[in-house]
Amino acid sequence: MKLYVKIYFNPEGDDPISVVKKMKDLGFSPVVGMYDFVKEFDLPEEYPQIVRELHDALKGTKVMYTVQTRKE
DSSP states (O other): OEEEEEEEOOTTSOOHHHHHHHHHHTTOEEOSSSOSEEEEOSOGGGHHHHHHHHHHHHTTTTOEEEEEEEOO
């Protein structure tokens, strides 16, 4: 499975480069196209922990995001 993340930066928030670093630290890879990052995982049971860690990492950055999961 793949979890895709689209990031919306806020000029009043954290520097985009620091947000990219946070995403990479969480195991997300930058991608080009409709989404900005992707993370692969094997089991649906992993989803809650992944999105919880994502949310916690971006909390306070003033970044908005959307996620989409696909089984590919």
